[in-house]
Amino acid sequence: MDEKDLGADLAKVLIPEDQLQAKVRELAAQVDADYAGKDLLLVGVLKGAVMIMADLARTLHTPVSMDWMAVSSYGSGTKSSGVVRILKDLDADIMNRHVLIVEDIIDSGLTLSWLVSNLRSRGPASLEICALLRKPEAVRTEVDVRYIGFDIPNEFVVGYGLDYAEKYRNLPFVGTLAPHVYGGESV
């Protein structure tokens, strides 16, 4: 799918597919350098992180294990409810393991700050974050993010894992949603 197939729902392409893939290679090179010789567990945050998790894991040379957590704070809207719920917990015990959380986006930062304190209490050997996208508001949270793909403007974005009401996750690029699709509600 490319820009010609945007239809009426998407306002514009913010990050085209080739830029996403180039960034994945950059992030993977940094992770490879930092975790050489270590036993690394990637923790993907469902469902948004599915694409970045799959692409990052495939690009890494470091052998990794992969586990998933599902938490939800957005429901079907464009605003964080502020309440984080665990929908699916990790299968793995992360005590004494090197853990890298893989996220699609840090928006308000609520999800990650909650997740970091939750996972830290389980005693990992190390705990770092890799997030593909970060919005300006996230800078205000205390979460220390080791690997960042792109800093983006404060617009609601979809594609490459990111949804609006469970749609658009399968777009291979990141785009902004036309305001009429979500009723012009501010993000």
Ligand SMILES: O=P(O)(O)OC[C@H]1O[C@H](OP(=O)(O)OP(=O)(O)O)[C@H](O)[C@@H]1O
């Ligand atoms: O920084 P925050 O404001 O907390 O927002 C970021 C989180 O919100 C989205 O998840 P969502 O709850 O929509 O679940 P999903 O990944 O299944 O779409 C996104 O995937 C992040 O996990």
Ligand code: HPA
């Ligand atoms: O901009 C966004 N798009 C999709 N999901 C999100 N979750 C937090 N922010 C966003």
Ligand SMILES: [Mg+2]
């Ligand atoms: Mg979502």
